[in-house]
Amino acid sequence: xxxxxxxxxxxxxxxxxxxxxxxxxxxxxxxxxxxxxxxxxxxxxxxxxxxxxxxxxxxxxxxxxxxxxxxxxxxxxxxxxxxxxxxxxxxxxxxxxxxxxxxxxxxxxxxxxxxxxxxxxxxxxxxxxxxxxxxxxxxxxxxxxxxxxxxxxxxxxxxxxxxxxxxxxxxxxxxxxxx
Amino acid sequence: xxxxxxxxxxxxxxxxxxxxxxxxxxxxxxxxxxxxxxxxxxxxxxxxxxxxxxxxxxxxxxxxxxxxxxxxxxxxxxxxxxxxxxxxxxxxxxxxxxxxxxxxxxxxxxxxxxxxxxxxxxxxxxxxxxxxxxxxxxxxxxxxxxxxxxxxxxxxxxxxxxxxxxxxxxxxxxxxxxxxxxxxxxxxxxxxxxxxxxxxxxxxxxxxxxxxxxxxxxxxxxxxxxxxxxxxxxxxxxxxxxxxxxxxxxxxxxxxxxxxxxxxxxxxxxxxxxxxxxxxxxxxxxxxxxxxxxxxxxxxxxxxxxxxxxxxxxxxxxxxxxxxxxxxxxxxxxxxxxxxxxxxxxxxxxxxxxxxxxxxxxxxxxxxxxxxxxxxxxxxxxxxxxxxxxxxxxxxxxxxxxxxxxxxxxxxxxxxxxxxxxxxxxxxxxxxxxxxxxxxxxxxxxxxxxxxxxxxxxxxxxxxxxxxxxxxxxxxxxxxxxxxxxxxxxxxxxxxxxxxxxxxxxxxxxx
Numbered sequence: 001x002x003x004x005x006x007x008x009x010x011x012x013x014x015x016x017x018x019x020x021x022x023x024x025x026x027x028x029x030x031x032x033x034x035x036x037x038x039x040x041x042x043x044x045x046x047x048x049x050x051x052x053x054x055x056x057x058x059x060x061x062x063x064x065x066x067x068x069x070x071x072x073x074x075x076x077x078x079x080x081x082x083x084x085x086x087x088x089x090x091x092x093x094x095x096x097x098x099x100x101x102x103x104x105x106x107x108x109x110x111x112x113x114x115x116x117x118x119x120x121x122x123x124x125x126x127x128x129x130x131x132x133x134x135x136x137x138x139x140x141x142x143x144x145x146x147x148x149x150x151x152x153x154x155x156x157x158x159x160x161x162x163x164x165x166x167x168x169x170x171x172x173x174x175x176x177x178x179x
Numbered sequence: 180x181x182x183x184x185x186x187x188x189x190x191x192x193x194x195x196x197x198x199x200x201x202x203x204x205x206x207x208x209x210x211x212x213x214x215x216x217x218x219x220x221x222x223x224x225x226x227x228x229x230x231x232x233x234x235x236x237x238x239x240x241x242x243x244x245x246x247x248x249x250x251x252x253x254x255x256x257x258x259x260x261x262x263x264x265x266x267x268x269x270x271x272x273x274x275x276x277x278x279x280x281x282x283x284x285x286x287x288x289x290x291x292x293x294x295x296x297x298x299x300x301x302x303x304x305x306x307x308x309x310x311x312x313x314x315x316x317x318x319x320x321x322x323x324x325x326x327x328x329x330x331x332x333x334x335x336x337x338x339x340x341x342x343x344x345x346x347x348x349x350x351x352x353x354x355x356x357x358x359x360x361x362x363x364x365x366x367x368x369x370x371x372x373x374x375x376x377x378x379x380x381x382x383x384x385x386x387x388x389x390x391x392x393x394x395x396x397x398x399x400x401x402x403x404x405x406x407x408x409x410x411x412x413x414x415x416x417x418x419x420x421x422x423x424x425x426x427x428x429x430x431x432x433x434x435x436x437x438x439x440x441x442x443x444x445x446x447x448x449x450x451x452x453x454x455x456x457x458x459x460x461x462x463x464x465x466x467x468x469x470x471x472x473x474x475x476x477x478x479x480x481x482x483x484x485x486x487x488x489x490x491x492x493x494x495x496x497x498x499x500x501x502x503x504x505x506x507x508x509x510x511x512x513x514x515x516x517x518x519x520x521x522x523x524x525x526x527x528x529x530x531x532x533x534x535x536x537x538x539x540x541x542x543x544x545x546x547x548x549x550x551x552x553x554x555x556x557x558x559x560x561x562x563x564x565x566x567x568x569x570x571x572x573x574x575x576x577x578x579x580x581x582x583x584x585x586x587x588x589x590x591x592x593x594x595x596x597x598x599x600x601x602x603x604x605x606x607x608x609x610x611x612x613x614x615x616x617x618x619x620x621x622x623x624x625x626x627x628x629x630x631x632x633x634x635x636x637x638x639x640x641x642x643x644x645x646x647x648x649x650x651x652x653x654x655x656x657x658x659x660x661x662x663x664x665x666x667x668x669x670x671x672x673x674x675x676x677x678x679x680x681x682x683x684x685x686x687x688x689x690x
Contacts, residue, residue: 001512004449014456049342053367055686057392057473062342063436064462067455081340096689097300098366099345102337128385133306134370153392155472 014068018075019161044076045167047117048086048110052103052142053096053135057153058120062090064156077163083109088166089143094122094129095136107143115146115166119159124148186216188226188244192252201622202408204557206239206251214254215262217242222267227538228657229626230635231264231271232650233278235309239650240264240271241624241635243538247556251624251637256284263289270537270657281372283308293320296365296689307373325351325359333671337366344685348674355670360663367689375638375649380406380611383646384479387636390651391687392473396422396429397629398651398687399478401636404559405649406480409623409640412611416603418482419560424598425465425474425483426627427591428495431502432461433630434584434591437682441581442513444676445522453509460498467494482608492599499592510585523578527677529665531573537661540632540654542583543681547575553628565597575665577680612644620647629654631684653687 051059065072066079080086083106095103107116118139121127126137139145149162195207209217217240220226229241229249238261239253254261263286265272275286276295283305297304299317330353337345345366351359371390375383387402388395400422407414414422439454462472468491469477477483513519529539534547544551552569554562570586572579624637632654641647662681666674 001449001516004453004508004512050338051342051344051367051685053345053369053686053689055389055392055395056344056684057389057395057475059342059344060392060436060473064455064459067459068452069456069459079342083338093367094369096366096368097302098298098368099337100300102345102366106338128382128389129369129371129374132370132374133301133303134368134373152389152475153473155466 015071015074016069016157019157019164044078045088045163046078046080046086047088047090047163048080048083048106049090049092050099050103050106052091052093052099052123052139054093054120054122058092058123061153061156061159062092062119065159070156070160072160072163075160075164076167083107084111086110086114088115088117088163090117090119091139091143091145092119092123094126094132095139095142097134097136100136100142103139103142116143117162117166118145118148120154121150121152124150127152186220187246188217188242188248188250191217192250195252198253198622200409200619201251201624202411204249204251204624206253206622208237209252209254211254211262214240214252217252218262218264218267220244221264221271224536228264228268228270229538229633230637230650230652230656231274231278232637232652233282233284233307234648235282235307238278238284239637241637241652249557249626259283260285260287262287265289265291270660273660274656281305281307283312294318296368298365306370307376320363322349322361322363323359327353327358329353330358346685350671350674352671355672357666357669357671357674360666360674362659362663364659364685365689367686369686369690371690372648372650375646378646380480380640380644380646383638383649385476387649387651388475388478390690391653391684393433394429394629394631394634394653394684394687395473395475396425396478397627397634398636399476400426401625401627401629401634401651402638402649403478403480404625404627405623405636405638406611406640407623408625409621409638410480410611412481412609414482415606415609417486417605418607420598420602421483421487421607422478423561423565424487424495424595424602425469425477426629427594427598428461428465428468429474430630431588431591431595432458432465433682434588435461435502435506437679438509438513438581438584438588440682441523441577441676441679442519444679445519447516447519450509450513450519453505457502457505457509460501464494464498467491479608481611482606484608486607487602492602495595495599499595502588502592506588513581513585520578522673522676523581523680524576526577526673527665527669527680529575529661531575533661533664534575537657539657539661540628541630541658542580542587542632543654543658543661544632545569545571546579546583548573551633553626553633557626559625559627561598564601565594567594577676580680631655631682631687632658634687651687651690653684653690655683655685655688658683659688 192207266288280297304312304315333350336347347363439451442450531548635652638649
């Protein structure tokens, strides 16, 4: 272990440079965030992930955000274990009918102010599962969605861009507040 | 009965009404007596159950006999009823409950008639039956009882504390010790088999690749192979080798991720960090070589989309070099850290007999003495031309499941090198004729070794070349029940590490 730790000291860091935020994402977020909320949150966001019936692909890329390349905590983002600690609900999957109630209850358990990020193609409109007897067909049918990050699954860098936009994008701009 | 007179699966199928177009293994419609004879072979542990699935008026069972022959037997269900397999062979229980929920088939004598996938939320019942019923009542689920002094229950899920798929675990504990764990699954049920019915091959291939995200390559491969078997399509040699290359990269990525995550559940974060870096390297090499980190939608019926160029091959070569350089240090660290071994050795022990009875695939089976790997037997190209070992251990604990993964990482590295060294040139895709089933339905089947174990795909292509029925059986069906057995007598705090060492799929199971 000492050897591994020593190597970590002399090897250059693996961490990626912070990504540039795409303008479209900023605009989408500006509408969702207001300055007051940002002041209250500072530079940190706690995220609660809910898998509402995804194939697990989005979860794999969410996990990747914690690896040494993306190191999501350096931006102040943290995945938390309870909705009571969360500012952001990150939802994946087409929302199966069997998960609808659990998703709603998780959202209801979060304190205000709060935001919902729908991750991946299924979370937007059910993706290739739309029309099934067993899916609702999109996160926004169950809880209000503030940001959608597309992809199947979205690569970690895209998720990161979306989240940074969620923090920084609203800076100095007005928008609809989340009640 | 002397051993000589024991029935072989092939004889049993030969004697019955054999279906003409079912490849590569035979299928026969059998009489109830023959069905029961097969169930008897299962119950006595001579044969293994590979799958059980329904249709509106039939039930099918895929079997593996002692000679590793595979066959499917089907039974017409008069009045929607058939004799339950699960009453004599418990591995069939949840499969029968699922078929009951989806098709309304009633297994006679099934000891557990609680609904499994249907949580009373769909708005209809028996959605895949010829005539679906009205909404099922959302009755409360009666968990199995555990009686004793000072027992308490812990309910976990479907929303878990980490970034995990949805499922419910009901623990009954005496102090810290788990007396009984009961799983309740089905939360991720998307109705994939319902969406498959009537889907074009393109759309069905996409659905198959989204059955379980971590096994998207293996599912796409199993689906493509089943379609090719049904329609008699031979993919080009280069495609066959590229498929194996993707499959081994997927295995590497998942095993590396799992080894780190298991150690992380023992609070040994440095392994998690280093394995996470190697996993990310695999995904980046996959992205460079095939244009998608998880290699999704790259394998299609008829071959593969795109081709591997020299830059992609070089990305994979340098990946193998890096893992070969770094991974042995991590294995050494795992092996030499007593505090970590203290958590993994003798924890979550799965008995050899149970692994055999449930025909547990992948590292779960191989860590408990079940010497089975679909790449070797029944086998498929190009593995017949490649050299690899199938590691098997007997201990069945978390430690053994880690070591199987470690050995499989080494084998996959060698396989990747062999494939890159011998990759044939040529086209990567042949056209699959959409009207291939003009003269009647064609049925195909495939068994593919994903990182988690053997994935079974069975399908029927009907008129116009669309899917009539497609069943996808995840290895988790036979692993989830074993987790319940393995955790018994362990402490509640060791559940995460046991669970991660199994790493069963929720989505693949729930479909």
